[in-house]
Amino acid sequence: MKLRQQPLWQLERYLKPHSKPFSPQIRYARPISTISSSPRISNTPLKSTALQSVSASDLLFGQPVHETHPHILAPGELTPGITAQEYHDRRAALCHSLPPNSAVLLPAATLKYRSGAVFFAFRQESNFLYLTGFSEPDSLAVLKRTGDELGDYTFHLYCRSKDPKAEQWNGPWSGVDAARDVWNADEADDITRVDRTLGSVLDGTKTIYTDAELSQNGSFTKLGNLLRSVAPNASISPLRPHVNALRAIKSPAEIANMRRAGQASGRVLTEAMRRPWKYEKELAAFLEYQYQMSGLDGHAYIPVVAGGSKSVLIHYVLNNGTLNDSEFVLVDAGGEYGTYITDITRTWPVSGKFSQAQKDLYNAVLRAQRSSISLCRASANVTLDKLHQITENALRDQLQQLGFDLSGDAMGTLFPHHVGHYIGLDVHDVPGYQRNIVLKKGHCITIEPGVYVPDDERWPKAFRGMGIRIEDSICVDDDSPLNLTTEAVKEVDDIEALRD
Known part of the structure; x- marks a missing residue:
């Protein structure tokens, strides 16, 4: 079905020609610092007989936009690598998948505090981010299906009004x-007005899809009561x-972000x-430090750096x-780019040289991993659960050759976790998405x-405490896997050669 193109309102609604390329002019009826906190809900530009031109690059936003951060965002992107068009396509696909007279309610994440007034860096709720690209707290997004064609929806965004003080x-x-x-909401309003205007936004809605917490300890929350x-x-x-x-199948742009994160992380x-x-x-x-210096946003998760036992x-x-x-160090650490993560673990001898026992056990794990990665293709017709079973059987064969007694619950002790999980915006992506789904092109997983x-x-004594x-991180393709983290060496000879 052909996509009905919706207007993607970006900064050009307020742009006019300027002598410098990529230095647009934004017109406001009043100086930025004195714009009223009373919002206007309109899809037409501000009209005034006396307009003030302000360069977009001189404005402050709650997150990077191309005009202020051209070193981070290309023209048309709302977040690194992801365009306004792709965010629109995601919203259109979601609304089209829902029944008529339905709406989607997405509260933003809240700012988390470490202690007292000391807060953590804000991280947007993943589904909110996936559908809007808007990364601020105190916000509420509402998507409403308006027709039967792909693209028949409206996007309402409640957020904070500008407040210079x-x-x-x-x-x-x-x-x-x-x-x-910038974020292309059809209608926008101040978050403090949500209790007065949400009713009109949801008028005629029969089903509201949301994961918001509507009750707590037997009582309705503020949003639940609303x-x-x-x-x-x-x-x-x-x-x-x-x-x-939708999120489980990654777009080419998402895969490119994850590949960039994997490539840089692997090199580090x-x-x-x-x-x-x-x-x-x-x-x-x-x-x-190296993740940051290589253009990533830092760690995707708290790393594991575990020496010896x-x-x-x-x-x-x-x-x-x-x-x-004389011991191994196990490092589970991946970087993040554009809020897309990579997940890598490598184990190597601290000395740079493997003992014979270390080499034997390491190669047993590596052979099982290589075999399972080769099956990360749609043509293999496997699920993550099936890959786990295949991997466990391969490990069993390898460990038996090394003299392990694998009777009883031995494999549950030696290999207690699943072989993989989905990855994307989150390290353990799409929570609740089953591991018994046949993998197809666009699924991204770990092995x-x-x-x-x-x-x-x-x-066996030689392997105790290891x-x-x-x-x-692997992206499934039709006939071959794409290893997103191949720059992190893992062959014994390659690891040892690094110290030569």
């Missing part, structure tokens, strides 16, 4: 006008399964293997121990077999 303390945010003119008031006859259904079906990990390390903390700091602790993140030359040998007499995990 508050922004002086808290940093800039984008405001209601930018919600329309929906009961403004849409008492509408039924409430979970949104997540419908968005998961390879450089880390090249160097001697005495402390877990120093290695973790090196990774964070701590490598058997799957999510060890204290990263404050010493590293000994991460591991063996964690407890230090007790049940296991933990090895080898993980790559």
